[in-house]
Amino acid sequence: MKKLINDPGDVVSEALQGMAAAHPDRLRVDLENRIVYRKDAPRPGKVGLISGGGSGHEPMHGGFVGLGMLDAACAGEVFTSPVPDQMMAATKAVDAGAGVLHIVKNYTGDVMNFEMAAELAAADAGTEVQSVVTNDDVAVQDSLYTAGRRGVGVTVLLEKIVGAAAEEGQPLPQVADLARRVNDNGRSMGMALTSCTVPAAGKPTFDLADNEMEVGIGIHGEPGRQRLPLAPAREIAAMLVDPVVTDLPYQQGDSVIAFVNGMGGTPLIELYLMYNEVAQLLDRAGITVARSLVGNYITSLEMAGCSVTLLKVDDELVRLWDAPVNTPGLRWGA
Template identity: 45%
Template sequence: MKKFINKVDDIVPEMLEGLTLAFPEILKRLPDYEVVVRSEFDENKVSLISGGGSGHEPAHAGYVGKGMLDAAIAGPVFTSPTPDQILAAIQNVPNKNGVLLIVKNYTGDVMNFEMAAQMAATEDIKVETVIVDEDIALNDLNSVGAGKRGLAGTIFVHKISGAKAMSGASLAEVKATAQKVVANVATFGIGLNGATVPANHKRGFELSDGIAEVGLGIHGEPGLRQEPMKTADEFTAMIMEKIIDSLKLTANSKVGLLINGLGATPEMELDIIARKAIMMLKDLEVEVVKTWVGNYLTSIDMPGMSISVVKLDDETQPLLLAGANTIGMKVL
């Protein structure tokens, strides 16, 4: 295994130190915590916080900034941050108007964020939580761990609810909008091999040549099935058919589209996937309001991709297009 790291135990703090040194106009780090917050706060809005295990960069610190999150907590690689770290984030953002926690649906994340919310409540801080579980690969399975997983569609929740908070909406209103987004976003991913977890010095799993893992999660959790490799168009068509059916997209529907790399997929391949996805939506006369292509929520160095689509309405469309300035996503 070849990695540009120093000590395994120092990966997360050194990563956050590098981010805050490189982008001081956007981010600053809380001393003694693996937490980054905005360099400049808006004291008159609801604060948004997210986080989870490291290894998904640019998530989650990459979405801290104007128009999106106010803080992000970085746990160890593929491991939830602890409640005390999350509580520190809650305490160190403007919280007079309340705090919304945006949590991907993994057992450790849900449990630890909920514990932190309960601790904050004892300090009379108003905290609400939204759980993101938009992984439609698990729609047909009875139960897998905590259920449907939170994947790259979480970025749409950050973006739209962040803009809602910027509008001066109340905590209840921001939460309602975030929940609307969760109900109208769908993600499906495919992996071509496992990710190399630094502490293990090897890939989490190995796929033989010519085999893909269809419907996997962002930590290398098993998907629906393994199957022979197909062309980019064939895989994209399969995913888009499932997303179109799940969101009940029809002519005149409006959507945002996110083609996400899992860490080791070249952008040329992601562009080929985007091409087919957009062509299918246009054939259905669905309006693609905005498309993002690149690495937005990764799995360290996993070769693979996911497609996320958010169905928009008169409220969420302008919020998706509202300005934002973060490392991971800029909307001008």
């Protein structure tokens, strides 16, 4: 293992200290509870938006805290969901009377811990909490025989769009409905060229030969659905776009936000090359790209590879997407 770390056990807390040191203008970090707060939270009259999850997906979620996105993000250990105590503390801290929305990615651990937090919050009384679970990964069959589809790329788009709605002062039921609508209209699929190394484990989660790739991966270094021989980017783009397009399905005439995400270890030059392939495939299918996003936003440590997310949008979703955002990970218009 070759990493820029001091001690594998200190990676998460030292990275959070770094975020606090780098962004004192926008963030406040509760190091004990491992919660990244928007500096001016709670905002009176605004629905509080909280997300959280295992660390190792940076900039998600801490990097999406700030104006127009999240009010707080709870950081777990690497690839391990945070605990109910953190979510409880964050929920109380960002509630300004308008209630709180929990944005949860569909993983067994995340869902269980957020559920326990909601139960404890209900017992504690006071804060109105709603939850939305993202589950956009078409690589997983949503059936009785799996834990259901994973929440991946659409989580980033959802946090941006729903963050804009909350910033406008929309009430909790409306914000929660919007979140579900975004999730329902988003689909993703990812692939890996390499595995990644969890610092505490010290070695790669799986082995992948130089001429192999994993298709249908999630964001935790877990192996995917299929191991295939490495192929040109054009073919890989089709392997990702086709199952996404046919799943919703996205149809001729639809407008989408097209998001090509890097898994952490792939340079932007390759991500733009992939975006070019994705855009051509969408063009051929008669799908209009209303907005695009290219870069490393929901990562899996140093894994090389990418994911493709499509979100079907209307004018309202595009308007919310364009609204000002000022976070360490996404910033425009502000």
